[in-house]
Amino acid sequence: MKIAVVGAGAWGTAVGILCAKAQHKVTLVTQFKEQATALKKLGENAEFLPGIPVPPEIEATADYSVLSDQECIFLGCPSKALPDVCQQLSRCSLRKDAYFISLCKGLQPDRLALPSDVFQSFQLPYTFAVLSGPTHARDVALGNPTAVVVAAKSEEVARYLQKQLQWSTVRIYRSQDVYGVELAGCLKNAYAIGAGMSDGLGYGDNGKCAYITCALKEIIAIGLALGGEKKTFLGFSGLADLMATCTGDWGRNRQFGQDWVRHQCPPDASVTVEGYATVQSFYMLCQQKHIQAPLLETLYEILYRKLPVKEALQRILSSKLLAE
Numbered sequence: 001m002k003i004a005v006v007g008a009g010a011w012g013t014a015v016g017i018l019c020a021k022a023q024h025k026v027t028l029v030t031q032f033k034e035q036a037t038a039l040k041k042l043g044e045n046a047e048f049l050p051g052i053p054v055p056p057e058i059e060a061t062a063d064y065s066v067l068s069d070q071e072c073i074f075l076g077c078p079s080k081a082l083p084d085v086c087q088q089l090s091r092c093s094l095r096k097d098a099y100f101i102s103l104c105k106g107l108q109p110d111r112l113a114l115p116s117d118v119f120q121s122f123q124l125p126y127t128f129a130v131l132s133g134p135t136h137a138r139d140v141a142l143g144n145p146t147a148v149v150v151a152a153k154s155e156e157v158a159r160y161l162q163k164q165l166q167w168s169t170v171r172i173y174r175s176q177d178v179y180g181v182e183l184a185g186c187l188k189n190a191y192a193i194g195a196g197m198s199d200g201l202g203y204g205d206n207g208k209c210a211y212i213t214c215a216l217k218e219i220i221a222i223g224l225a226l227g228g229e230k231k232t233f234l235g236f237s238g239l240a241d242l243m244a245t246c247t248g249d250w251g252r253n254r255q256f257g258q259d260w261v262r263h264q265c266p267p268d269a270s271v272t273v274e275g276y277a278t279v280q281s282f283y284m285l286c287q288q289k290h291i292q293a294p295l296l297e298t299l300y301e302i303l304y305r306k307l308p309v310k311e312a313l314q315r316i317l318s319s320k321l322l323a324e
Helices: 010-021 033-042 064-069 079-090 115-121 137-141 155-165 178-200 204-225 236-247 252-263 274-289 294-305 309-317
Strands: 002-006 025-029 049-053 059-061 072-075 099-102 127-132 146-151 170-175
Touching: 002 010, 002 064, 010 025, 010 049, 010 137, 025 064, 033 059, 049 137, 064 079, 079 115, 099 115, 099 155, 115 127, 115 178, 127 155, 127 178, 127 236, 146 155, 146 178, 146 236, 155 170, 170 178, 178 204, 178 236, 178 252, 178 274, 178 294, 204 236, 204 274, 204 294, 236 252, 252 274, 274 294, 294 309
Parallel strands: 002 025, 002 072, 025 059, 072 099, 099 127, 146 170
Antiparallel strands: 127 146
């Protein structure tokens, strides 16, 4: 299968490595010519996955015209860059039977749209799917095992992609709940910030486990209200990804929450912290849809209204007593 990955960050590069190891013909399409040149010269993605060899058979380029004959195209860009990528894709001459698989985990802040909505808004006449799960890029690129879910509205498409990819170290499950998988992937980044704040305050494992449990319940409530299926949020794109992002030392969102306790500063523009914008986007969406999400509202007040973290915790601990 001829596969392209648009976006050569850590996860996009890891997906390219997986596909190359599965004997697919792979091209990484980068934003900058300099990055493509460095990938070829160094044999690794020194900026995002240093020390991990990129198979020499993987092509790297900044030229979108190479997409014209690709059978499967992964969208591995940051979610904020997806509209620009779709705009460029709309100018390309692509195979009519091309499959697009989104790796994005973020909500568009200006239009409160999921990646599938953004893709459809450009009226791109191609089959769309989404892949998500607990996927620390370095672990995956090193060949450590994990499980993910590929979701497409068509069961036939989901089965086809599940069969075609055949990654030896990554077990792929299928789903038709595209919205649910996307929602889970977005929301876990937001709540991982709170887990990082717990770590930054030194509150220990008990408190963080309690927080993750409450976060999962709230993700399910939001997800169901927005059209997702409960089983999705209890699966690999939901619970598994939430646990990985809230507990892994590598997680940028968790690390940002930990740093917030000390500095109370927005993320550096050069670093992708999807959860920061996601908190604001989902806060606005929940307000519009009248969805109760007290943890999310508290995160919003901390990040955007400078509510002290300890004061926020006290507010939660002194809230109305509830049944489990």
